[in-house]
Amino acid sequence: MKKVMMMVVIGASFLLHANGVFAATVRCTVTEITDSVVILDCGKGTSKIKKGDKVKVKTAKKAAVEGC
Numbered sequence: 001m002k003k004v005m006m007m008v009v010i011g012a013s014f015l016l017h018a019n020g021v022f023a024a025t026v027r028c029t030v031t032e033i034t035d036s037v038v039i040l041d042c043g044k045g046t047s048k049i050k051k052g053d054k055v056k057v058k059t060a061k062k063a064a065v066e067g068c
Contacts, residue, residue, distance in 0.1 A: 026045030030038060038057075040051070049055065 002035045026042050026048055028040040028042040028045070032039040
């Protein structure tokens with residue numbers, strides 16, 4: 001009985017905290033940079049983002065230069 005109740009509590013906790021975890025992936029291009037303002041062109045992906053949403057921006061990775 002204790003195991004069943006523990007599973008119910010864990011399941012309910014997971015469902016309550018999983019609301020805002022899902023994120024959209026959008027590829028954008030930087031069009032303009034002014035002081036601390038960056039303007040991005042995301043094309044058709046803008047329907048997934050709303051004004052005021054927090055976003056995480058990753059820079060493109062550059063290949064390592066190998067030599068002698």
